[in-house]
Amino acid sequence: MLSSHLKPGMTVLELGCGTGSFTRELARSGADVVAIDVSPDLLEIAKANCSAPNVQYQIQNAYVLSYSEGMFDSVVGSSVLHHLEVEKALRDVYRALKPGGTIYFTEPNMLNPQIAIQKNVPWIKRKLGDSPDETAFFRWPLRRLLEKTGYRNVRIDPFDFLYPKTPVALIERVNAFGRCLENVPVISEIAGSLYIRAIK
Numbered sequence: 001m002l003s004s005h006l007k008p009g010m011t012v013l014e015l016g017c018g019t020g021s022f023t024r025e026l027a028r029s030g031a032d033v034v035a036i037d038v039s040p041d042l043l044e045i046a047k048a049n050c051s052a053p054n055v056q057y058q059i060q061n062a063y064v065l066s067y068s069e070g071m072f073d074s075v076v077g078s079s080v081l082h083h084l085e086v087e088k089a090l091r092d093v094y095r096a097l098k099p100g101g102t103i104y105f106t107e108p109n110m111l112n113p114q115i116a117i118q119k120n121v122p123w124i125k126r127k128l129g130d131s132p133d134e135t136a137f138f139r140w141p142l143r144r145l146l147e148k149t150g151y152r153n154v155r156i157d158p159f160d161f162l163y164p165k166t167p168v169a170l171i172e173r174v175n176a177f178g179r180c181l182e183n184v185p186v187i188s189e190i191a192g193s194l195y196i197r198a199i200k
Contacts, residue, residue: 001195002076002104006031010073013096015062015089015105016080020046026076027052034072036060062089067096076104081196082135086142090149097200103151105196108136109158112192139194151198158182158191 002022006012008030017023017035019042026033033055037043043057060066062084075093093103108115118128119136139156146154161178162171182188 001106002026002078003029005102005104006074011071013065013067013072013075013093015075015077015093016083017046017057018042020049022076022078023055024050024052027055030054031073034058034067036062036065038062063092065092065096069095070098070101072096072101073098074102074104078106079108081105081107082137083131083133086137087145087149090146090151094149094151094200099200101200103196103198103200107142107194107196109191109194110136110138111158111190112136113190114163115192137194142194142196146196146198151200154198155196157195158188158193159195160191160193162192 003025006026006029010029010031012026012029012031012033014023014026014033014035017037020035023033023035023046026035027050031054033052035046035055036058037046038059038061040059043059047057062080075097081089097103108119110116110119115136118124118130119134125132125134139158143154143156159182161181162175166174178191182191
């Protein structure tokens with residue numbers, strides 16, 4: 001979902017690479033990947049997990065990216081925007097994108113009952129290890145924010161009914177059933193995640 005549009009010759013920014021789990025997948029595309037995070041400790045783990053020659057790691061703040069305007073063909077991230085002041089981050093990402101550049105993100109969906117409880121009930125939030133400022137998104141206000149920032153061709157689709165603690169033996173069947181639910185109007189709106197794409 002985050003890498004199928006990438007190809008050799010592209011320059012890609014991975015926002016919030018964390019321990020590098022998705023960086024490996026991005027590196028396989030052959031694109032030049034700049035993977036950033038605010039945590040030096042996480043970046044060291046990411047470097048150990050993925051030391052591909054087409055990947056460089058940098059400490060950066062998503063609100064004040066040091067890159068010149070129009071540097072990246074694409075900016076991608078997995079579950080990172082909900083940790084940030086999203087308006088500031090989307091504005092600076094927009095600046096760093098080339099005209100016609102794309103964004104691809106996956107983020108938690110606030111309409112999912114489990115996510116809504118996890119992000120809004122303080123003691124559950126603490127118990128599950130969420131940081132105090134962590135949130136999730138409703139897709140319609142997020143679409144409006146993206147369009148207001150200047151992005152076009154905005155698409156935000158709910159997906160993923162697979163609960164993280166699903167027993168391994170059941171994953172394949174539960175995932176197949178979830179993919180069916182993703183195509184059912186109204187029910188699809190409560191999927192666990194949002195798939196976000198837009199163009200500058």
